[in-house]
Amino acid sequence: MADAHPFRPVDRVDRTQRTLGSRQLAAMLPDPSATRPAYRHLTRAISAFILDGRIALHVKLPAERELATALGTSRATITAVYDLLRESGYAHSRQGSGTWTALPDGRAPSGITRLLGPQDTAIDLARAAPGLPEQTLTEALTRIAPQLAEHVHTPGYHPYGLPELRAAIAERFTRRGLATVPEQILVTSGAQHALTLVLGLLCRPGDRVMVENPSYPNALDAMRRGRLRTASVPVTETGWDIEIIESTVRQVVPQLAYLIPDFHNPTGCLMPEHERARVLRAAQRSGTWLVIDETLADLALDVPAPPPFATHGTPGGTGQVITLGSMSKTHWGGLRIGWLRAPARLVTELAGQRVATDMGGSVLDQLLALTLLSQADDLLPPRLEQLRHQRTAVAAALAEHLSYWTWQQPPGGLSLWVDLGEPIASALAERSLDHGVRIESGAHFAPDPGLFEQRLRIPYTVPPDTLHEAIRRMATALADGLPQASTGRHPHWIA
Numbered sequence: 001m002a003d004a005h006p007f008r009p010v011d012r013v014d015r016t017q018r019t020l021g022s023r024q025l026a027a028m029l030p031d032p033s034a035t036r037p038a039y040r041h042l043t044r045a046i047s048a049f050i051l052d053g054r055i056a057l058h059v060k061l062p063a064e065r066e067l068a069t070a071l072g073t074s075r076a077t078i079t080a081v082y083d084l085l086r087e088s089g090y091a092h093s094r095q096g097s098g099t100w101t102a103l104p105d106g107r108a109p110s111g112i113t114r115l116l117g118p119q120d121t122a123i124d125l126a127r128a129a130p131g132l133p134e135q136t137l138t139e140a141l142t143r144i145a146p147q148l149a150e151h152v153h154t155p156g157y158h159p160y161g162l163p164e165l166r167a168a169i170a171e172r173f174t175r176r177g178l179a180t181v182p183e184q185i186l187v188t189s190g191a192q193h194a195l196t197l198v199l200g201l202l203c204r205p206g207d208r209v210m211v212e213n214p215s216y217p218n219a220l221d222a223m224r225r226g227r228l229r230t231a232s233v234p235v236t237e238t239g240w241d242i243e244i245i246e247s248t249v250r251q252v253v254p255q256l257a258y259l260i261p262d263f264h265n266p267t268g269c270l271m272p273e274h275e276r277a278r279v280l281r282a283a284q285r286s287g288t289w290l291v292i293d294e295t296l297a298d299l300a301l302d303v304p305a306p307p308p309f310a311t312h313g314t315p316g317g318t319g320q321v322i323t324l325g326s327m328s329k330t331h332w333g334g335l336r337i338g339w340l341r342a343p344a345r346l347v348t349e350l351a352g353q354r355v356a357t358d359m360g361g362s363v364l365d366q367l368l369a370l371t372l373l374s375q376a377d378d379l380l381p382p383r384l385e386q387l388r389h390q391r392t393a394v395a396a397a398l399a400e401h402l403s404y405w406t407w408q409q410p411p412g413g414l415s416l417w418v419d420l421g422e423p424i425a426s427a428l429a430e431r432s433l434d435h436g437v438r439i440e441s442g443a444h445f446a447p448d449p450g451l452f453e454q455r456l457r458i459p460y461t462v463p464p465d466t467l468h469e470a471i472r473r474m475a476t477a478l479a480d481g482l483p484q485a486s487t488g489r490h491p492h493w494i495a
Helices: 022-028 038-051 064-071 075-088 110-116 134-151 163-175 191-202 217-225 242-252 273-286 344-355 363-374 376-401 425-434 464-479
Strands: 091-094 098-101 123-125 185-188 208-213 229-236 256-259 289-293 321-326 338-341 415-419 437-439 455-459
Touching: 022 038, 022 064, 038 075, 064 075, 075 091, 075 098, 123 464, 134 363, 163 185, 163 338, 163 363, 185 191, 185 344, 191 217, 191 256, 191 289, 191 321, 191 338, 191 344, 208 217, 208 242, 229 242, 242 273, 273 289, 363 376, 376 415, 376 464, 425 437, 425 455, 425 464, 437 455, 437 464
Parallel strands: 123 437, 208 229, 208 256, 256 289, 289 321
Antiparallel strands: 091 098, 185 338, 321 338, 415 455
C-alpha cells in the first residue's frame, strides 16, 4: 500500500531548552500583595502546579529578578520562594544554569496519584471510565480458555498484535465505512500507548502540535513530556470554530494535530460531517498528520454513531490520518487494549519502535478483547441505555442541589462539562475530597495554564444513587466554604 504522505526520520537529539517565562508564571500565581507571608503562598502555589502537571518537571524557572518584576514584588520575596522550593524538593539549582523544577522524594504527579492513589471510600468522579459486568467477564474468560491453551505452546510475542484481533479491528473499520486491512492495524496497550508511539516517531522536541482547548489531560501530558510546542484551538459548548482550525493549520503548519471529534472529552461535542471534511482538507494542504482519537465514538446516546473521520478524505488521500481506538471507555479500562489505524508502512515503523520498550501485549487480554468485540452488538446497547439513565440522574441531582450551575447535555460520551459560574474549580475539588468525592477541576484539561477554573468535568459512569450522593456532598463542600489559598489569580477565562 503506497503512502501518499511519507513521514520524516526523527532526530532523537533534544536541541531545546524548556524555560517557563516570567509573565507566564506570574499569570498563574496569586497576587503577592493579597496574602502574607507572600513567599509561602507563592511557594505553595508553584508546588501545587508542579504536582498537578500545569508546570512540567525539569523546566527552568524564570530568573529571580524577572519574576519579581512580573509579579510586582521584591527580589527578596522571590529568593525566599526559590529557597523554600529547593528545601522542599520542588526545585534544584545547577551552577550557572538557573533553577529547575523537580519532585520531592516519595511524591508523584497528580496524574499518577489519580490512577494509583490508595483505595478509600471516596466516590471517584476523577476517571470517566465504566466498569465491566462481572458475568460478562466470567463468560468471556470461559470462552477463551481453549484458545489460550493453544497459545501457550508459542513464544507469545506479537509486537503488531494478535493476528486475529488485528483482522477483527480491520473488519470493524470496514463495516463502519472505511476499508481497512489488518496490515493497517497496530494493537497497543490502550489509546494512550498508541498516541505515545505516534508522538515518538513523528515528532521531535520543539515541533508544533495543534491541540484542542480543552483536551484530554493525559494526551497533553504526553506532548509536554515529548517537549512539543502546542498551538491550541478552542472547543466551546457549541463545538469547533473550523475557520480558526484552518487558519492555525495554515499559519503554524503543525507537524501533527490531535483531535477528539466524537463526543469530545471533556465537552461532549460531536463534530459535524461537513466540518470534518474541511479539517481533513486543511491538513492535507499543509502536510499535517491528523491523529483522531475515537475512543468515545461508540458511545452515541442520542445520535447515530459517527463513521470514521478518515472516510471524509478523497480516495487515496487519507494516508496522513492516524485513528486511535480503545476498549477502555466502551468496556473496561483494566483490559488495556487499544489500537491505531494508519498506513501500513507507518504501522511497521511504529511496531519497530514499540519493541524497544514493549515486546507485545498480553495474549490473554487480546483474546478477551477479541471475544468482547465479537459480542459488541449484544453488549453495547445495554451499556448505552445504562449511560443514558445515569446521565439523567446526574442532571437531576445538579438541578436539585446546584441549580445555578449550567451545562449542555452532550449527545454521547461519558461526562458533563459544567460551568460553575466562578473560578473555584480547583478549590472545590480540593474541598470535595474532604467530603468523600474525588473529581478533576477543569484546569487539568487546559493545554495552557490558568484556564477553565470555572469548569468541572462530571462523569456519569457510576450508579444513579452514587451520582446523587456525590453531587450532594459537593454542594455541602461548597456551602462549607473553600480554601482561599488554592484559588490563585487567573486573569483569562473562557466562557
